Amino acid sequence: MKRLDTRDADFETAFAGLLSGREEQGQEVNKPVADILASIRKDGDSALCALTQRFDHLPVTPQTLAFGPEEIAQARAQVAPDLLDALDVAARRIEAFHKAQIPSDMRYTDDVGMTLGMRWIPLDAVGLYVPGGKAAYPSSVLMNAIPAKVAGVGRLAMCVPTPSGVINPLVLAAAERAGVSEIYRVGGAQAVGAMAYGTATIRPVDRIVGPGNAYVAEAKRQVFGHVGIDSIAGPSDVVVIADSKSDPRVIALDLLAQAEHDELAQATLITPDAGFADAVIAAVEAELHVLSRASIAGASWRSTGAVLIVRDLNEAVSLANHLAPEHLELMVDDPEALFAQVRHAGAAFLGRFCPEAVGDYVGGPNHVLPTSRTARFASGLSVYDFLKRTTFLSGGPEALRQIGPAAVALAHAEGLEAHALSISARLDALDAQAATPANG
Numbered sequence: 001m002k003r004l005d006t007r008d009a010d011f012e013t014a015f016a017g018l019l020s021g022r023e024e025q026g027q028e029v030n031k032p033v034a035d036i037l038a039s040i041r042k043d044g045d046s047a048l049c050a051l052t053q054r055f056d057h058l059p060v061t062p063q064t065l066a067f068g069p070e071e072i073a074q075a076r077a078q079v080a081p082d083l084l085d086a087l088d089v090a091a092r093r094i095e096a097f098h099k100a101q102i103p104s105d106m107r108y109t110d111d112v113g114m115t116l117g118m119r120w121i122p123l124d125a126v127g128l129y130v131p132g133g134k135a136a137y138p139s140s141v142l143m144n145a146i147p148a149k150v151a152g153v154g155r156l157a158m159c160v161p162t163p164s165g166v167i168n169p170l171v172l173a174a175a176e177r178a179g180v181s182e183i184y185r186v187g188g189a190q191a192v193g194a195m196a197y198g199t200a201t202i203r204p205v206d207r208i209v210g211p212g213n214a215y216v217a218e219a220k221r222q223v224f225g226h227v228g229i230d231s232i233a234g235p236s237d238v239v240v241i242a243d244s245k246s247d248p249r250v251i252a253l254d255l256l257a258q259a260e261h262d263e264l265a266q267a268t269l270i271t272p273d274a275g276f277a278d279a280v281i282a283a284v285e286a287e288l289h290v291l292s293r294a295s296i297a298g299a300s301w302r303s304t305g306a307v308l309i310v311r312d313l314n315e316a317v318s319l320a321n322h323l324a325p326e327h328l329e330l331m332v333d334d335p336e337a338l339f340a341q342v343r344h345a346g347a348a349f350l351g352r353f354c355p356e357a358v359g360d361y362v363g364g365p366n367h368v369l370p371t372s373r374t375a376r377f378a379s380g381l382s383v384y385d386f387l388k389r390t391t392f393l394s395g396g397p398e399a400l401r402q403i404g405p406a407a408v409a410l411a412h413a414e415g416l417e418a419h420a421l422s423i424s425a426r427l428d429a430l431d432a433q434a435a436t437p438a439n440g
């Protein structure tokens with residue numbers, strides 16, 4: 001963990017190190033991921049099964065790659081009713097938020113009489129990656145699948161690793177609740193490769209979405225272009241801006257809530273109060289003695305954790321904007337005022353009683369969010385990830401007469417004769433028609 005004060009002489013250098021550290025994640029996995037993708041492309045199912053055996057210690061054949069309907073029904077039956085109720089609370093809230101996102105088609109007729117517009121069309125088939133290496137994520141099943149369903153996607157194929165064959169039944173229950181059509185017990189870069197290129201068992205999809213570790217994130221980056229992807233949602237990160245009125249233990253737990261995801265997760269506190277900073281650091285250490293996932297959380301906190309002591313809250317937001325976090329908590333008296341200055345964050349959590357963990361499960365907005373500073377240019381998963389736009393133009397002779405000549409001139413300027421002729425031939429025909437006396 002780095003404890004930095006903006007008043008220190010070497011702060012700029014140390015902060016620049018923090019920023020670059022955040023972007024460099026994944027560099028060393030380029031080559032292994034490229035090799036995995038190449039073998040899936042070449043050998044399909046047999047490579048997928050061999051890699052699943054190697055990385056997830058699961059003997060699997062093409063016949064057992066998919067979960068069957070009985071397995072899914074059995075899994076649901078194993079889940080306690082109160083947990084199914086909780087799943088339903090989450091699903092309904094996620095559904096409501098994403099339904100509210102559905103955009104409207106656009107259509108208008110302009111001054112030359114052309115009708116112009118844009119139609120939103122759902123994708124045919126999407127691949128949903130649900131992480132499963134170090135923890136099971138039923139909540140991520142809902143966050144991936146519900147927006148796709150709401151958007152109207154026809155085929156939802158989901159991949160989830162099942163290390164040594166162990167699957168959390170709630171993951172399958174969540175997939176069933178969300179309307180996932182196919183579920184495969186594979187993970188990592190090989191799952192991304194299978195969904196992108198297709199195998200004999202897994203038909204290719206058009207877009208792959210969902211979070212995952214550095215291998216999954218890199219695989220998505222490498223298959224991009226062949227298929228679409230959402231943002232890169234890799235190891236989680238959080239920036240908490242807190243003043244000294246916050247409870248240090250509560251803030252420590254907010255930091256650890258992200259740190260416990262992954263050794264590569266990044267948790268940062270920014271506060272104007274040095275005494276409060278030290279109280280939070282002490283509280284983190286105390287919690288690390290009792291948390292069940294202390295080894296992961298502790299590794300994350302020690303290697304990438306940071307505590308930044310600033311002059312005031314304005315400076316805090318300015319640093320947070322540089323860090324462009326996946327999650328930004330504003331644990332201060334007037335969070336709205338601070339939020340007005342926020343430029344880069346995947347999701348913001350405003351107020352002392354709105355912790356990030358609520359958003360992970362039951363808030364409604366998506367928890368699949370841009371990590372590793374990609375919130376500078378990317379947004380969280382939404383219905384827009386499952387829709388594409390087709391623009392349309394519809395016009396008659398009058399409109400062509402008015403705007404056609406400009407197009408002909410531009411086509412000539414680009415040296416594209418067929419373009420020019422495709423318009424001028426029509427204009428000539430219109431002129432000829434106009435010159436012909438009308439029959440009868």
Ligand SMILES: NC(=O)c1ccc[n+]([C@@H]2O[C@H](COP(=O)([O-])OP(=O)(O)OC[C@H]3O[C@@H](n4cnc5c(N)ncnc54)[C@H](O)[C@@H]3O)[C@@H](O)[C@H]2O)c1
Pocket residue numbers: 032055056130131132133134135137140161186187188189190211212213214215216233234235236261262265367368369371
């Ligand atoms: N941003 C979000 O919305 C969000 C949500 C949930 C989880 N997460 C993040 O997702 C990640 C989940 O990671 P995870 O590891 O638990 O699950 P995961 O499913 O992403 O990764 C597990 C897979 O990684 C592959 N793998 C592991 N070691 C490998 C190696 N040495 N070489 C090649 N492949 C290897 C294996 O194929 C394995 O199946 C965490 O970083 C967590 O922070 C993010």
Ligand SMILES: N[C@H](CO)Cc1c[nH]c[nH+]1
Pocket residue numbers: 137139140235236237258326360367368369
């Ligand atoms: N915080 C994660 C996104 O970075 C999502 C998650 C799922 N379960 C718990 N948390």
Ligand SMILES: [Zn+2]
Pocket residue numbers: 236257258261357360
């Ligand atoms: Zn979380």
